[in-house]
Amino acid sequence: MQTYWTYVFVYYSVSYFKLQFIMLRQVMSLMWPSAIWSTNHFIIRNLSSNNSGRKKLIILGTGWGSYSVLKNIDKKQYDVAVVSPRNHFLFTPLLCSTTVGTLEFRSIIEPVRNSHFRHSKDYHFSSAVSVDSRRNVLLCKSEVDESVRYELHYDKLVIGVGAVSNTFGVPGVLEHACFLKEIKDAREIRSRIINNFELAVQPKSTQEDQERLLHIVIVGGGPTGVEFGAEVYDFLKQDVSFLYGDMQKIVRVTLIEANHILASFDKLLRDYAENKIAKREQFELLQATVSEVKKDRVVLTDGKEIPCGLVVWSTGLSPRNFTRRLQFPKNKQHQLITNEYLSVLDTPDDTIFALGDCAEIKDKPLPSTAQVAERKGRWLAKYLNGEETEPFKFQNMGMLAYVGGYSALTDMKLPHGGADIKLKGFHSWILWRSAYLTRLGNWKLRMQVPVDWMKTFFFGRDSSQF
Template sequence: MAWFRSLIRVSGIKPRNRAPNPFSLASLASLSTEATNKYSGLGPTVPAEKPRVVVVGSGWAACRLMKALDTNLYDVVCVSPRNHMVFTPLLASTCVGTLEFRSVAEPISRIQPAISREPGSYFFLANCTGIDGDNHSVHCETATDGPDTLDPWKFKIAYDKLVIALGAQPLTFGIQGVKEHAIFLREVYHAQEIRRKLLLNLMLSDVPGISEEEKSRLLHCVVVGGGPTGVEFSGELSDFITKDVRQTHAHVKDYIRVTLIEANEILSSFDDRLRHYATKQLTKSGVRLVRGIVKDVKAQKLVLNDGTEVPYGLLVWSTGVGPSPLVNSMELPKSPGGRIGVDEWLHVPSMQDVFAIGDCSGFLESTGKPTLPALAQVAERQGKYLSHLLNRIGKAGGGHANGANGMELGDPFVYKHLGSMATIGRYKALVDLRQSKEAKGLSMAGFVSWFIWRSAYLTRVLSWRNRFYVAINWLTTFVFGRDISRI
């Protein structure tokens, strides 16, 4: 054990008296103050540097733009409170364990590797708090997670080209209690909260002494909103109840139920025949469809406009989206619906070198074009178009601030609807490939549509890594059932 005796001798050596550490707490504090004054953000680029494109957001539009942006022409800086993109069409599947959460989250650094490799490209976990168009800068504040974390750090980023892709926020229509008691379904943490709440209610309802009335309330899952997200979540939930809950929670299997509340018709953008098919299949799988308008939401029940009270244990709110508070506060021309107004090239006319894409933008009335729906395919196509436009501007030497003045931008953005798809559970789905409700085209429902739905979304997942995750999760669920662990 010679090595052990040597270790003892080394550990027994007394340290020599050393000079005072120049990096003491006091000196670090002064350095921090000095660094704050000197490095309070990213300053303007110089002609010898690559121009900088600042992208605000990390949704479908922003990520599709960054993926196709030529990093030989531009430095890319992304500002967002999340460091990943959410593949929203499959988000409902994560709530009940059909898919794992990481299968629908794609890191920004994988979408655009230059952000983690190139010296002038960055990702900042922060919120945009304002835009100074006169000085070509974006005001930011670091995103914090709760009161026990660091205080928000404010900084500025100078841009040569700015792309606003802030997305949208769920609509509550001013109904009292929605934000306090309902759970939305737009982010991964929303799906995690739904899953934890659902499994908690299942276990609590099995505790001795729980009354029949309370057990029925705990196991009543209410979904408000009959769009694709609400219908898909209801279908996934009914599958979960039929195939998994009835086997693993036999004592309460007859109490759990799902109610879908919609003011008008479910899946209003789909063909009438498909809507009737969806209604029939959802009802057959145990989903109760209620037509009504929510008037008030309380801690354990909601009230409809006709006075009907609906007790619930889990309330999921999916009634569409609207402009975020930051978009509402911007003093910019707005499109119908309050979105940031853009022209045919997705440029904000009142601000030089500023573009807006995704759910936060809409065509100005002066363009004569209708406001496009808040769909993933719209945002993705806008991101792809704008990346090609910015690449063309960069190759023509107009990448720096004010460098594209008077430059010919080429063909304007034109959107063609590729169709809509939605799963309704029980290995059935809807596929509507018409460009509009009035147009003719292919529309189908059933098992073949479900296979098309899964195949299409599997190919649309951004990376091969996540495609592998999704395929393995689907196979595992099919063979072994869904995981019901509450982690």
């Protein structure tokens, strides 16, 4: 009984202080109409910012590179606007965890408007159509109403639109496979998994139907494909028997990779991951190439067909149509080529910059990873702020990958010529979770993610369909 009244006291105390804060915010809004009062900042808006003398900076995209620029740019020097069809930043390293309910979707996204723009109109829920580098004008198309098009003038333009999954022209991929790059992809995968289990337990499902529905094929053995397989393995071992009983014994997962999985990792760590996966009874590593994806099966180049209920395609990157249309120098992968200061070649000096998956530094190719994009964004913000004069240099901080069963891989090198660190197993899993927890964008997410982990550990994953 004492515990109950303690809970009631805490609940109403928190509610009281929350109400007081809301009232204070309303009072401040009346006293200073041009102010923003939040838990993080009190910002007095300059309503005459159009005549402030600040340069106009437009950032395309809300991925790792673009968002890093937005978070680090000096808004006293620039009027910053963001143009993106995605109104949130996505913490992609934990995206795989949302596909089976280990984490909830909103626990790994941060709304862009939380960045406190000078004016509400400084975020454009739109897509970039074209760039006129002679007039310094960007043509945009509204995502709400595609018939609405408008132009924006810029003094500086940062292109960080990312890339899309590469299908390599394989027939049926766009129609029948799921990708894993955005929240909507993870939601589709989660929905498909639940639907397939529900179909498998219905009365008219035959043994053949069940085996097909509960067979998941992953194409691509990079970190995304391996980590998705790891999350499915945990879901299978920890939740499926409780939720779907004997269906657990029917589930199968096939990981298809043309070469070796986790090719960018050290060989010892790669071998550890391959052995770990190969020992799992219902998992199969298959060294092969896919020639076609059909509605209910995958066809390999040797003619073999693999019946399945879900195909997850994770095999590299391809440029967006916007990047393809730009009349700037590109490499063979159609990425924009920049100099060491991230300025796009053959454009006015220090006017148009590019970073992330859509760009590459001339003669200095770097991997298309979140770490590279985030580091470029941070450097570019300092450069634009006048705090950096040296060209961009990338120092790899290492790589992490989860392989399931509370085991992970750590492949990193200490800075300033330090020793190599190669870890695997449970200790690496602790490091994997700790590292990503500290890299989450704000304290709200740093609180939500551990709560989701605890809920999953004690109560299992949520299999609700909505």
